[in-house]
Amino acid sequence: MLTLFHSSLATVLLATALPDTVVREAYVMGTVLRIKVEAASDVEAFRSAEAVLAEVERLDGLLSTWDPASEMSRLNRATPGTPTAMNAEVAALLFEVEEWTRETGRAFDPAVGALVDAWDLRGAGRIPGPDELDAVSRATGSRGMAIDRRDTTSTRQDARAWIDTGAFGKGAALRSARRILAGSGASRAFLDLGGQALVWSRGVSAPTPRSVWVAHPDQRSTATIRLDLDGVSVATSGTSERFVDVGGRRLGHILDPRTGFPAPAWGSVTVVHADPMVADVLATALYVMGPVEGLAWAEKRGTAALFLLETAGDIEPSWTTSMEAWLGPATIPSTQWQ
Ligand code: AMP
Ligand code: MG
Numbered sequence: 001m002l003t004l005f006h007s008s009l010a011t012v013l014l015a016t017a018l019p020d021t022v023v024r025e026a027y028v029m030g031t032v033l034r035i036k037v038e039a040a041s042d043v044e045a046f047r048s049a050e051a052v053l054a055e056v057e058r059l060d061g062l063l064s065t066w067d068p069a070s071e072m073s074r075l076n077r078a079t080p081g082t083p084t085a086m087n088a089e090v091a092a093l094l095f096e097v098e099e100w101t102r103e104t105g106r107a108f109d110p111a112v113g114a115l116v117d118a119w120d121l122r123g124a125g126r127i128p129g130p131d132e133l134d135a136v137s138r139a140t141g142s143r144g145m146a147i148d149r150r151d152t153t154s155t156r157q158d159a160r161a162w163i164d165t166g167a168f169g170k171g172a173a174l175r176s177a178r179r180i181l182a183g184s185g186a187s188r189a190f191l192d193l194g195g196q197a198l199v200w201s202r203g204v205s206a207p208t209p210r211s212v213w214v215a216h217p218d219q220r221s222t223a224t225i226r227l228d229l230d231g232v233s234v235a236t237s238g239t240s241e242r243f244v245d246v247g248g249r250r251l252g253h254i255l256d257p258r259t260g261f262p263a264p265a266w267g268s269v270t271v272v273h274a275d276p277m278v279a280d281v282l283a284t285a286l287y288v289m290g291p292v293e294g295l296a297w298a299e300k301r302g303t304a305a306l307f308l309l310e311t312a313g314d315i316e317p318s319w320t321t322s323m324e325a326w327l328g329p330a331t332i333p334s335t336q337w338q
Pocket of ligand 2: 235279282283
């Protein structure tokens, strides 16, 4: 809105009463980042949006496992057996992740790179034999990659070991973006980073929460359940959209580190959490646990989680008590993101 440049009193009042909005889209972290920012002026809104994009790009530069120049790629390439000093920010994230690995009984463990390779999940897919699977499983987790908290080093214990940031990188980037928004001139923002969203507003809750639709696990363009959100992030994990077909077997991109096998395709899980990184971590962890173990785990810990279980041609939703605060009317709408 450029109404500030008009001279009539009525327009000036309108311009000061209503925030200006900037919408920005960019390709980053291997996906699309959509930014919508409101601020007192269009210049402020534009600045905030650019700062958010720069921050997500910075996190990608630290965490990408696709970019050979990233800090994470450097650690993943280190000579096995040699402790390698870690960038402090990446180290802090890996320490945090390690705690989630423990908390989730290893349903969440990004040190599964050797298994990603064994199943060729980044290529055409293949089925490893039991002996290979056994050997490769020993190159995952802390047996594959040892993180030392005292001297902030990581040591690859095996030439096949590497850390896959795919399950927490977007959440970590949205968390950093939230910090940038807090220090900017923005009053409200909505970020969508490849399906994980952040609904942010300054100070007290916005008078109108933002509606975010949870997609059907199998059809991304079909919305199912409405969430009315403010001051939180929402992350969804599922395998229906990302898989490889090998000899009629469908291998999803989420692995169960406890078994070494890809987690079965059963539907999707959506987590709402104030901390975007926790939302990302727990959506993946609960997907691995599945709708029964996952629901019990999330309920016990007060995690807001929604499970969509695919049954013959239908979906069966279930959710934890703390999810109820965010659930809108459970109608099936005709459009997805509103
Ligand atoms: P998400 O889409 O957030 O559920 O993350 C899935 C991505 O995380 C996969 O594409 C892998 O890169 C990686 N990953 C797979 N299985 C796990 C797991 N059990 N724990 C942590 N990361 C995983
Ligand atoms: Mg995740």
